[in-house]
Amino acid sequence: KILVTGARGQIGSELVTKLRSIYGVANVVSTDIRYSEEESEKGPFEVVDVTDEKRIYEVAKDYQVDTIMHLAALLSATAEKMPKVAWDINMGGLVNALEVSRELNLQFFTPSSIGAFGPTTPKDSTPQDTLQRPTTMYGVNKVAGELLCDYYFERYGVDTRGVRFPGLISYVAPPGGGTTDYAVEIYYEAIKQKAYTSYIAEGTYMDMMFMPDALDAIVQLMEADPTKLVHRNAFNISAISAEPMDFAKAIQKHIPEFQLTFDVDPVRQKIADSWPNSIDSSAAEAEWGFKAKYDIDNMTKEMLEKVEEKLK
C-alpha cells in the first residue's frame, strides 16, 4: 500500500493513476493539501499538509501503508519567489515524511532534479557523482534532500530511493511554477495559436523527459533489487537534451506554420543557465535497467494529439 503526497501535482496526478492500475485502487492513498471531490471519487483520498508530521503519521498508520512516495514541494521558479516558504515546505515536508517512514519502517521515494546541480557542475553529460553547488533555493532543497534521504538509509536503514528528474512534459496536470514549464506550454500554444513566445532563450539546453518515461522510472526503481543499488539518492535519469528551437522544429513537422518567438524572463533564464545541458544516466541504466522510450519526435507526436483532444 502506497501513500502519495502532492497527489494533485504535475507528477502526482499521473503517478496515482499509474500506481492504481498496477497495484489496485484500494492500495494507493492519494493525499494533497486541498480537498478534492474528484480525487475522493477516484479512490482513497485524504487531506494532508506535509508540514504536519502527525497528520502524515495518522494517514500512513490508518491505511497501513508500506511505502511513501513524497511529491509535495514547491518548484524552482516559485521557490525563488518565496525562498523561506519553499524551505519550510520542501525541507520540513521531507523530514516529516522521512520520520514517519522511519517510525513505521516504510519504503520511501522522493524526486530530486537536475536543479540539484549548479553553475560549477560539469554541464555536458553531467556525471552521477559530481560537484553540486546549486544557486537556487529549490536546488539547495534538492541537494539537502538527497543527503537527508541517504542519511535515513545509512543511519536508520530506511529504504529510500530517488531520481534526479529532468524537466517533465505532460498533458494531464499542468506543471506549477517550474523553469522548464515552457516545454509544456509550447504544445498548448502550438494547438491554440500555432505560435509560442518562449521565456527561455534560444540555445538554452536542458534535460527533458516525457511523463510516461518518468512514471516507469519511479516504478522500476522502487521494484529494483536493493542489493544491486550502489546509489540511492538520487539517480541521474534523462531522455532528451533540448533547447526551445528543438521543440519548434519537432512541432513544425506536424504544424509547418508554427512560429516560435522569444521574450526572455531573466529570473527563469538565470535558473536555467545554472543547470546542466545534459546529464549522464549510466548509473541508473547499470543498477536498475533505466531506459527511456520517448525521444523529442515521438513525444511531440503524442503531446500534440493529446493536447488537441483535451482542448476540443
Ligand code: VAH
Ligand atoms: C522545475 N520542472 O522547473 C521542475 C524541474 C528540472 C526542472 O525541477 O523546477
